[in-house]
Amino acid sequence: VLIFIIVFHFLFVEYFAKDTALKLPISLHHWNMVTESSSPGASLNPAASPTETELRISEIREKLDQMIPPRPFTHVNSITSATHSTVTILNPRDTYCRGDPLDILLEARDHLGHRKEYGGDFLRARMSSPTLKAGASGKVMDFNNGTYLVSFTLFWEGQVSLSLLLIHPSEGVSALWRARNQGYDRVIFTGQFINGSTQVNTDCALILNSSTELCQYLDAQDQEAFYCMRPQHVPCAAIIQMRSKNKEVSYLSKQERTIFVRSNVGVEIMKNFNVISVSKCNKDPVPLKEKCKPRMTSTIPSGHVWKKIWHPGPCSLAPIKMNECLRGKSIYLLGDSTVRQWIEYFKSNINICKLQHQLAKDLDRKFNMQWKKKKTWLPLGWIISLFKGIEYIHFRPLSMDIFFQRALNTYKAVQPLLLRSPDITVIIKTENIRNMQNELERLSDIHSYSQYLAITDIFQDLNVSIIDAQDITITYTNNIHPLIM
Numbered sequence: 183v184l185i186f187i188i189v190f191h192f193l194f195v196e197y198f199a200k201d202t203a204l205k206l207p208i209s210l211h212h213w214n215m216v217t218e219s220s221s222p223g224a225s226l227n228p229a230a231s232p233t234e235t236e237l238r239i240s241e242i243r244e245k246l247d248q249m250i251p252p253r254p255f256t257h258v259n260s261i262t263s264a265t266h267s268t269v270t271i272l273n274p275r276d277t278y279c280r281g282d283p284l285d286i287l288l289e290a291r292d293h294l295g296h297r298k299e300y301g302g303d304f305l306r307a308r309m310s311s312p313t314l315k316a317g318a319s320g321k322v323m324d325f326n327n328g329t330y331l332v333s334f335t336l337f338w339e340g341q342v343s344l345s346l347l348l349i350h351p352s353e354g355v356s357a358l359w360r361a362r363n364q365g366y367d368r369v370i371f372t373g374q375f376i377n378g379s380t381q382v383n384t385d386c387a388l389i390l391n392s393s394t395e396l397c398q399y400l401d402a403q404d405q406e407a408f409y410c411m412r413p414q415h416v417p418c419a420a421i422i423q424m425r426s427k428n429k430e431v432s433y434l435s436k437q438e439r440t441i442f443v444r445s446n447v448g449v450e451i452m453k454n455f456n457v458i459s460v461s462k463c464n465k466d467p468v469p470l471k472e473k474c475k476p477r478m479t480s481t482i483p484s485g486h487v488w489k490k491i492w493h494p495g496p497c498s499l500a501p502i503k504m505n506e507c508l509r510g511k512s513i514y515l516l517g518d519s520t521v522r523q524w525i526e527y528f529k530s531n532i533n534i535c536k537l538q539h540q541l542a543k544d545l546d547r548k549f550n551m552q553w554k555k556k557k558t559w560l561p562l563g564w565i566i567s568l569f570k571g572i573e574y575i576h577f578r579p580l581s582m583d584i585f586f587q588r589a590l591n592t593y594k595a596v597q598p599l600l601l602r603s604p605d606i607t608v609i610i611k612t613e614n615i616r617n618m619q620n621e622l623e624r625l626s627d628i629h630s631y632s633q634y635l636a637i638t639d640i641f642q643d644l645n646v647s648i649i650d651a652q653d654i655t656i657t658y659t660n661n662i663h664p665l666i667m
């Protein structure tokens with residue numbers, strides 16, 4: 183039995199292009215080693231007429247553009263203000279019973295106290311009882327007229343605090359979306375070539391606007407290409423390494439950048455609210471939910487946490503004996519720092535007898551697990567197969583087009599995989615939320631939210647399970663790595 187867990191800031195398409203007998207390291211069999219091109223302005227997709235992929239990309243982009251329309255920032259006074267926005271509890275009561283809904287109406291207002299007439303503010307609703315180590319997110323419904331309905335379910339009894347954060351005003355969301363789709367140079371890449379006994383470095387990128395001769399590294403199957411300026415008298419194939427670093431570049435105006443100083447990000451709207459008292463009341467016991475299965479329809483919120491334990495919304499998770507569960511299975515974990523957390527968890531909870539080259543094997547229980555870990559930022563998974571030890575991509579700082587393309591190529595690889603081997607379980611984990619401190623143009627959660635929307639759209643007709651890590655991380659702590667509350 184094979185289980186794939188794909189973590190969606192980083193995708194490794196090659197794994198799926200091959201058969202189920204997977205081996206590390208990834209072979210380069212379909213990597214079209216080097217072709218040369220001297221055409222300037224090499225595009226994302228070298229094909230001349232719009233391909234199926236390009237059409238699908240523009241379709242998804244259009245949906246997102248509609249969701250995030252331009253909201254020009256004219257004056258700081260006219261953007262949404264957490265302090266001036268008003269919140270009312272609908273049908274308030276003195277006591278609430280466990281299981282009751284609790285609805286809140288938010289009227290967004292600007293810094294002068296005027297009602298907003300459009301929606302699009304990026305909000306985060308959460309209820310919690312820190313002493314019970316309990317939490318859940320709230321569902322936010324945007325009426326697109328400056329009014330929002332925030333719905334909570336009071337899952338547990340006790341003292342419950344409510345929080346509604348204005349992560350970014352709609353004007354900030356729109357500015358970030360515009361900036362995300364501008365420029366391909368937030369991360370700059372340097373290719374290192376061997377030239378006899380010396381090394382030569384040149385600029386590399388997914389989109390390289392240059393009139394000099396370029397090396398094109400094309401993945402023939404996925405039609406994803408990567409370019410480097412060709413060093414003089416050095417063959418393209420002499421590339422040995424790729425480095426990446428962040429470039430200090432901004433596509434936001436000076437005025438827009440003020441929206442993203444820490445004091446204006448994630449501002450509490452419900453500062454002056456008392457805790458809510460939730461009692462058990464004389465209600466019938468909570469009906470037993472059916473056992474969780476892959477690909478169950480998800481709910482909003484996707485679940486709640488109580489005494490540190492996750493309780494999914496639509497179903498119940500029976501405690502599992504990890505050893506039993508893993509018997510006879512091969513698990514491939516492709517991903518990020520959360521995957522590293524999972525590996526650490528596995529390592530400390532099961533007796534892994536072999537642990538090397540990112541391969542855990544327990545011969546006794548007959549399972550094995552493989553994973554890829556983070557080292558640096560690279561734009562394409564297949565580049566990774568060339569350069570040893572570099573295995574991880576962040577998509578947030580890269581253009582959405584690159585994310586769309588990678589997600590679609592992953593789709594195209596998973597689809598035949600599931601047809602060929604219906605026993606394989608593919609689990610996609612979307613991104614965790616991050617902290618709200620730094621580099622929001624590059625790293626804001628709005629970027630992972632739009633990626634999340636794209637992923638769910640792309641994979642909706644495939645038999646894959648999606649772990650809504652965004653909701654789960656909000657539920658636990660508003661923290662990127664929520665193992666400990």
Ligand SMILES: *[C@@H]1O[C@H](CO)[C@@H](O)[C@H](O)[C@H]1NC(C)=O
Nearest residue numbers: 297324325326327328329330
């Ligand atoms: C906003 O839209 C909701 C849902 O359509 C409606 O009930 C509400 O009255 C509207 N509010 C304003 C101020 O227009």
Ligand SMILES: *[C@@H]1O[C@H](CO)[C@@H](O)[C@H](O)[C@H]1NC(C)=O
Nearest residue numbers: 222223224389390391392393
């Ligand atoms: C590419 O560079 C040329 C010359 O530097 C410039 O005129 C052109 O606008 C650039 N094209 C793009 C798409 O950036």
Ligand SMILES: *[C@@H]1O[C@H](CO)[C@@H](O)[C@H](O)[C@H]1NC(C)=O
Nearest residue numbers: 377378380382413414415416
């Ligand atoms: C590579 O080496 C050759 C031969 O030594 C030399 O002519 C050429 O200039 C070198 N290329 C670069 C970019 O240094």
Ligand SMILES: *[C@@H]1O[C@H](CO)[C@@H](O)[C@H](O)[C@H]1NC(C)=O
Nearest residue numbers: 476477604605606607608645
């Ligand atoms: C979806 O996958 C699960 C196993 O992960 C399998 O039990 C189920 O039959 C599949 N459903 C379809 C429609 O293929």
